[in-house]
Amino acid sequence: MGTSGRRTVRDLRRGNQAMLLRALYFGGPASRNELSAETGLSAATVSTMTGDLLADDVIVEAGQVDSDGGRPRVLLKVNPAYGYAVGVDVGETQVKVELFDLEMNVRARAHYAVRSAKHDPELVARHILAGVDAVIAEGEVPAGRVLGVGVGVPGIVEPGADALVRAKTFGWEAVPLGALLRAGTPLPLHVDNGAKTMGQAELWFGSGRGTSEAIIMLVGSGVGGTVVTGGSIYRGAGKAAGEVGHLKIVAGGRACRCGARGCLEAYLGAEAILDRAGVVADSADEEAALARLLEEGSPVIGESVELLGVGLSSLVHLFNPERIVIGGWAGLMLGGRLLDDIRAATAANTQAQPFDPETVVLGRLGPDAVALGAATLVIEPLFGGTVSPESVPTIA
């Protein structure tokens, strides 16, 4: 029983303001009148509130629209230059750092190659810090306008100020990435799993847009995912929820790199699919190799679709989502050709409840969305968050 809920009358104001800002951010430019209808607040409140926000430069006017024979509506929108967010994608082969404005336009980029299979935590941290400085300089952003840094990493991120990261693929056991970065920058930090940051990108700007209960699968070399409940990412008690890659689909089945058996990831990432097909390919060739398999019509592909359907069926029964998004480069490759098969396989395994296959859709954002999603973690607090504040992994 979480002791949540607004307490004082100023919390009320904050909450309503966040709601209004959210409506404006996701509902495009809108007039005060429309905002009033959208948020349920009275016109008077919207007026005073927008007045404050305009004075604070959080929002700006955005033209006018004729109104059927009356005073024209003044459109308002979020001021893209009010603040900037840095998004970082810590990947297998590179550290990618991008600077976004509030409208999520990229203002500057920096890349740092990382030699595969050798991910020294301190080196990664140095790359990130260097990248942050570089993009802020290149983007010519006024000091104090950078709202924070979001970092998407592989593996599981423990809650707490140290942001301990466990990533088997990197050989990271309990790397205090948060602490390492904290030593090098005063900016607010948000560290989270890369599949989750990408899921949030897809939720905000991609195929998940507008949904409140959704599953976003990220099928790349491995399998990750994001569970969305109540319009925001579900993180569970220890921020380790949503690990769809380790959903079991075959009791006692193939060994997974996590050490257990029968995980979805033991069958379904590009790595596992190629392994099952007996194809040897290092990570650089995976994409071409998988494409060839698909071209050849390998039976392993059909099996993979069936197994994905089994996994999705479990998710449908557990979460009853309104949408399932399949993303990640391998997921998009498979889904691009075989979406109907995936839908059919899911439906065939979902007999106990009504299920609409149309709810399974492809992602709209490419694999580059990890950094974008990481940046959204930075600006999410502006909108108050639909969930309790402590569930946002901030390190302030």
Add this chain to the structure above:
Amino acid sequence: MGTSGRRTVRDLRRGNQAMLLRALYFGGPASRNELSAETGLSAATVSTMTGDLLADDVIVEAGQVDSDGGRPRVLLKVNPAYGYAVGVDVGETQVKVELFDLEMNVRARAHYAVRSAKHDPELVARHILAGVDAVIAEGEVPAGRVLGVGVGVPGIVEPGADALVRAKTFGWEAVPLGALLRAGTPLPLHVDNGAKTMGQAELWFGSGRGTSEAIIMLVGSGVGGTVVTGGSIYRGAGKAAGEVGHLKIVAGGRACRCGARGCLEAYLGAEAILDRAGVVADSADEEAALARLLEEGSPVIGESVELLGVGLSSLVHLFNPERIVIGGWAGLMLGGRLLDDIRAATAANTQAQPFDPETVVLGRLGPDAVALGAATLVIEPLFGGTVSPESVPTIA
């Protein structure tokens, strides 16, 4: 992006009052001072608020406690006689109706035998309505003090005023139980899956108490369950979430009665376990037969434990709960002897994240808790709900 959040200053009051009431209900008798500390509200607010609640008979004084050399604390508690709730358990062999006061003491009971394998919806509805009248009369409850009727049924309950029920075991395709009952009583109705009502009972009064993220497994003849997120039951987009019985554990495995293959329920309810062991038993003998199997040390039992561990591992990875409760008569029978084995099996399949086996515990409430849990649905609105109001399946 749900447009949630308090709007006006009176909503604020309602929310704070609900929070206070919740603290009082679950925190036992408490003084105004303790409530102030518990809720974070100022002493002044607590004072005026408790004044109102006392005047409305929602709460009552409950004795005094000496305070270390000062004015004694006056204890307050929820008034058990403020309101009453009817809980209904629609089971395989009987319809059970119970009247509870606010402290969940049983004030009256009524039972109606139902011939197995012949569950006429209208007959069930008549039994329920008769039972409601009977227990209200027997309990001698003042008119207008009955807050509503909660009904726990098998299968999946669709949202909406009709409360369409789909229950394969009853042969119910789309029974509008809500509409049938609505025609016979003016009381507020709440219809939900029996596994969910029992889960809520276990969450409020049993082994799930105090947790905010939990899984409650109900292993009886079949397998059901409840997923708790943010302190309340997670229902998903169409109120069909949490169907752990149809989590897949063996792709292409045994046929489940739902029509799909490899569901947990195809391996794990008493029915499935006995079937796998080659034992023929009708539902009345299941309990004895399962006990015999356990006594004999049948290898099927060991397999079942292993498979349960696989299923629980999936749930841990997806939900990262702080507690997993195993309930239901078969679950308690297995867990009573083999809890350590279940824990070990779960841990063995959960390699990718830190997992404490101690979080798996046995339920504390018997199988009779379905009606109790159904009654909690009635009084839950008093506490404002941690979630948005529309997610509570009320038919008003």
Add this chain to the structure above:
DNA sequence: GACCATAATCTAAGCTTCGAACAAAGTCAG
């Protein structure tokens, strides 16, 4: 230019919570 329609702002009223002063109800030392 008078009149109408729509948008945005201003004003007064009604709630709410809070801090601080104040009242209540005990204990304890002498």
Add this chain to the structure above:
DNA sequence: CTGACTTTGTTCGAAGCTTAGATTATGGTC
């Protein structure tokens, strides 16, 4: 038995918030 002390609970004024309704702003139409 009295007075000091401690702790609990209440009252009151202050500050903030949202709202309904009145008012002002800004355009078109006849």
